[in-house]
Each structure stands twice: as structure tokens, then as C-alpha cells.
Amino acid sequence: MTILDKIIDKKKEELTAYKAGYSTDHINPLSFNIKKSTKMNVIAEIKRASPSKGIINPDMDPVKQAKLYEENGASAISVLTDESFFQGSFDDLKAVAEAVNIPVLCKDFMIDKKQIDRAASAGASIILLIVAALTDQQLKELNDHAKKLNLSVLTEVHNEEELKRAFSAGAEILGVNNRNLKTFEVDLKVSEELGRIIQAKGLPFVSESGIFTAEDARFAAKTGASAVLVGESLMKSKDIGTLLRSLQVPLTGDFDAR
Numbered sequence: 001m002t003i004l005d006k007i008i009d010k011k012k013e014e015l016t017a018y019k020a021g022y023s024t025d026h027i028n029p030l031s032f033n034i035k036k037s038t039k040m041n042v043i044a045e046i047k048r049a050s051p052s053k054g055i056i057n058p059d060m061d062p063v064k065q066a067k068l069y070e071e072n073g074a075s076a077i078s079v080l081t082d083e084s085f086f087q088g089s090f091d092d093l094k095a096v097a098e099a100v101n102i103p104v105l106c107k108d109f110m111i112d113k114k115q116i117d118r119a120a121s122a123g124a125s126i127i128l129l130i131v132a133a134l135t136d137q138q139l140k141e142l143n144d145h146a147k148k149l150n151l152s153v154l155t156e157v158h159n160e161e162e163l164k165r166a167f168s169a170g171a172e173i174l175g176v177n178n179r180n181l182k183t184f185e186v187d188l189k190v191s192e193e194l195g196r197i198i199q200a201k202g203l204p205f206v207s208e209s210g211i212f213t214a215e216d217a218r219f220a221a222k223t224g225a226s227a228v229l230v231g232e233s234l235m236k237s238k239d240i241g242t243l244l245r246s247l248q249v250p251l252t253g254d255f256d257a258r
């Protein structure tokens with residue numbers, strides 16, 4: 001059993017405790033646009049712990065961290081909401097979404113529409129759908145549901161087969177996870193390989209995981225990524241502002257095609 005299987009099993013269990021509906025009547029998501037930019041968009045993540053790295057930064061204050069991210073040019077903020085494996089929460093998401101004026105991504109393992117409603121009602125503008133964790137039917141259903149709520153969807157893939165499934169489900173913004181969620185191995189070349197195929201379709205993508213330095217961001221820029229999703233290095237940094245600004249490297253090329 002892989003860690004991803006374990007996380008999904010736990011999600012199923014947690015879902016049985018979800019109450020009736022989360023109200024999505026008055027949600028008004030901020031628009032998430034990584035298309036037109038001359039510099040690398042950084043989606044800065046709030047993550048206390050992870051199965052691959054263990055404890056990363058248990059004492060951080062999510063609101064303080066989020067404001068620092070916003071002040072230093074983050075394009076969006078990703079908040080881990082999974083409790084069992086990442087020590088996150090929907091309270092974190094809500095507090096962050098109330099404190100900043102940039103889009104917030106609910107980073108969780110979505111397998112049911114109810115989770116998307118909960119993310120929306122907590123103030124998320126973007127949700128993540130992990131292709132490796134979903135059937136084709138789930139992927140399509142959850143994608144359509146998020147669109148109905150005006151949420152942006154970041155569709156995460158790690159290999160070519162998953163990418164094809166993402167295209168079939170109507171994905172518009174791809175996230176290429178450089179980390180294999182089954183083995184935890186990280187390799188930025190995954191973005192290079194899949195980036196080629198995604199760009200040929202004229203779609204934008206986010207290079208996710210394993211970005212620590214400006215040099216890594218420049219590598220991501222070369223692969224065609226218009227954004228990087230950065231967690232650990234920002235969570236552990238002693239000078240978050242300087243690191244975050246240094247990751248916003250110039251993007252060259254045909255921006256409209258991204």
C-alpha cells in the first residue's frame with residue numbers, strides 16, 4: 001500500500017463525519033491568472049509537516065506567514081488542509097483567506113464534492129485535483145463541480161498517462177508535481193518532460209515541489225512553467241522575503257501562449 005492509498009483511505013473515513021451541506025451561496029472567489037506575466041509566479045505554501053519530510057515548521061503562524069508571502073509578491077497562497085498527514089486545517093485556510101487579497105489554494109486530497117464545498121466556504125479560490133488519486137469519472141465530476149462554483153482548478157499530474165487523463169477531463173491549469181507521491185522521489189526534469197507536451201496544447205502549468213533556489217526557478221522557467229509551487233524552502237527559510245523575491249525570475253517567450 002502506497003502512502004497515497006493510505007491518505008485516500010483516511011479521507012474516506014473522515015468524509016463520513018462531514019455534516020450536511022457547506023453553504024456555497026455567497027462565495028466570491030478571486031480570479032487566479034498565471035497567464036500574463038513577465039516574471040515567474042510563485043504559489044507560496046503553508047505546510048507544517050508532510051509524510052515525506054516529517055515536521056517542517058510546527059510553530060508558524062499561518063496568518064503571519066501568509067501576509068509575508070503576499071507582501072513579497074506571491075501570486076497565490078497554498079494552504080494544506082489535511083490534518084492527519086500534514087497537520088493542516090480548514091481553520092488555517094479560513095484565517096489565511098480572510099487575511100490576504102490574493103487567491104488561496106486549498107491543498108488537500110479531494111475525492112468528494114463535499115470537500116470542494118467546504119474549501120469554497122472557507123474562502124478558497126483554487127482547488128487541487130490529484131489525477132493519481134482519482135478515477136476518470138471522479139476527476140470529471142469534481143472538475144465540473146468546482147467550475148460551477150467559479151473555482152479555479154489546478155490539476156496535478158506526475159507522468160504522461162496522468163497528463164492524458166487530465167486533458168480528457170478538461171483540465172485548464174496543470175500542476176506538474178516533480179515529486180512522485182508514491183516514492184517521494186523529486187526530480188525537476190519531470191517538469192521538462194511534461195512541460196513540452198502541455199505547452200504544445202497551449203496550456204499554462206505550475207512546476208510543483210523541490211524548488212529551493214533562484215536557480216531551480218530559472219530551470220522551471222526554461223521548462224515553460226509560468227508558476228512554481230514552493231513549500232518546504234519557504235517554510236524553513238530564515239529570510240522568507242528575500243527567498244520569495246529571488247524566485248520571481250524573468251519569464252521569456254510567448255506569454256499569451258502560456
Ligand SMILES: O=P(O)(O)OC[C@@H](O)[C@@H](O)c1c[nH]c2ccccc12
Binds near residue numbers: 231
Ligand atoms: O515542499 P515542496 O517540495 O516545495 O513542495 C510544495 C508542494 O508542491 C507540495 O506540498 C505538494 C504538491 N502536490 C501535493 C499534493 C498533496 C500534498 C502536498 C503536495
